[in-house]
Amino acid sequence: MAKERELPLIALRAFAVAARAPSLSSAAKELGVTHGAVSKQIRSLESWLGQHLFTxxxxxxxxxxxxxxxxxxxxxxxxxIGAACDYVRRQxxxxxxxIEAPSTFAMYFLMPRLRRFEVRNANVSVWISTRMTGETPDISANDLVITRGTAERIGSYLKDTTALFTENLTPVSAEVLLQRRPVKKPADILKHSLITSATRPGHWEAWLQEAGVRDYLLEGGHRFDHMFVAMHAVREGLGSIVAPKEFFAGPSRWKLRCPLPDIAVKGEQYFAHSTSRADPRHVSRVVDWLKEEIGK
Known part of the structure; x- marks a missing residue:
């Protein structure tokens, strides 16, 4: 495969125009060059390719x-290429x-609220990428990196860090499941399959202890490798999960609800880190907005 720097771009453009033009003369007129210049570029391209392009x-x-x-x-x-250039020129x-963020945070907190930021900041376009638990944040490609827990491994590459919030972990259920099996008191949650994720071990045990539920057996539920995957099972009504209450404080587009929001245990803390490539003015607007959203 030819390397990008080896491609004869001028000759390729000349050929592309000549291929759709009715004649080389009209192609030359469109390109703003002479008939002979177009012919020379095509001959050069044919020589480079080792193939005849016209008969x-x-x-x-x-x-x-x-x-x-x-x-x-x-x-x-x-x-x-033209469409991409037009897009960039318009923008x-x-x-x-x-912004790079953990997958669950991006899906259930950031994206459902993003429209409100864009309405207030019409001159800022937010691009979001997600990161799985255990993956190292991509500092070079992002202006703002959201982390859950400490970020010691990347601390030396960051410009500024702001604490956003500490998780309040509580059961989250689909409304359709709560209609079938209502939860009025903590023990009622045991009527649901208890969904867990490998990246967040021990959440159910901690919450059940906080809720004063004793003599239970954690069996018969569903276990997934990542939290955001487990949330799909919750949305389907397969069971309930312990998750950050902050993600589901308001109406949910997925019809998810916290049946016992006043009973919660503390989880990890979230941080917003600006990188060396970021414009502090725009990053501060996003961080202030995030903290405002968390406080609602």
Missing amino acids: REGRGLTLTPYGKILAEQLGQSFKD RSKTVLA
């Missing part, structure tokens, strides 16, 4: 089978802020 038929030129394949691919590629009045 002469009478006074005109016809694409060879290889020429047709190349013309089709180049035509789509140049359209894609030049906007500032792009890249």
Whole structure:
């Protein structure tokens, strides 16, 4: 495969225009060069490829089978490039802020609220990437990194750190499940399958102890490798899970509810870290907004 720096881009563009133009003269006019210059670029490209791209038929030129394949691919590629350039030109009045966050936080806290930030900050476009538990944050590609728990491994690469909130962990259930098996007191939760995730061990034990529930057996539930995967099972009504109350404080688009919100145990703390590539003005707006959302 040819390396990017080896591609004869000028010749490829000349060929792409010539391939869709009715003649080399019209291609030359579109490119703003002479007929001879277009011919020279095409000959150079054919030499580089080791294939003929045109055959002469009478006074005109016809694409060879290889020429047709190349013309089709180049035509789509140049359209894609043009579309990307048009998008960037349209967005030049906007500032792009890249945020990386844990998957569950991004899905259940950040994205459902993002529209409110964009309404208030029309000149800022937020790009979100997610990170699985155990993965090292990508500092070089983001302006703001959200972490759960300590971030000692990346501390030397960060510019500024702000504490956002500490999790208040409480059972979360789908409304459809609560209709079938209501939860009025802590022991009622044992009527549900207790869903757990490998990345958050011990949550049910801690909450049941806090709730004063004794003599229970944690069996017959569902266990998943990651929290955000386990949340899909909760949304399907397969059982309940202990999760941060902050994610589900208001109406949920997934119809999830905290049946016993006043009984909670403390979990990990979340932090917002700005990176060395970030513009402090825009990062501070996002951090202030996050803290405002958490306080609602």
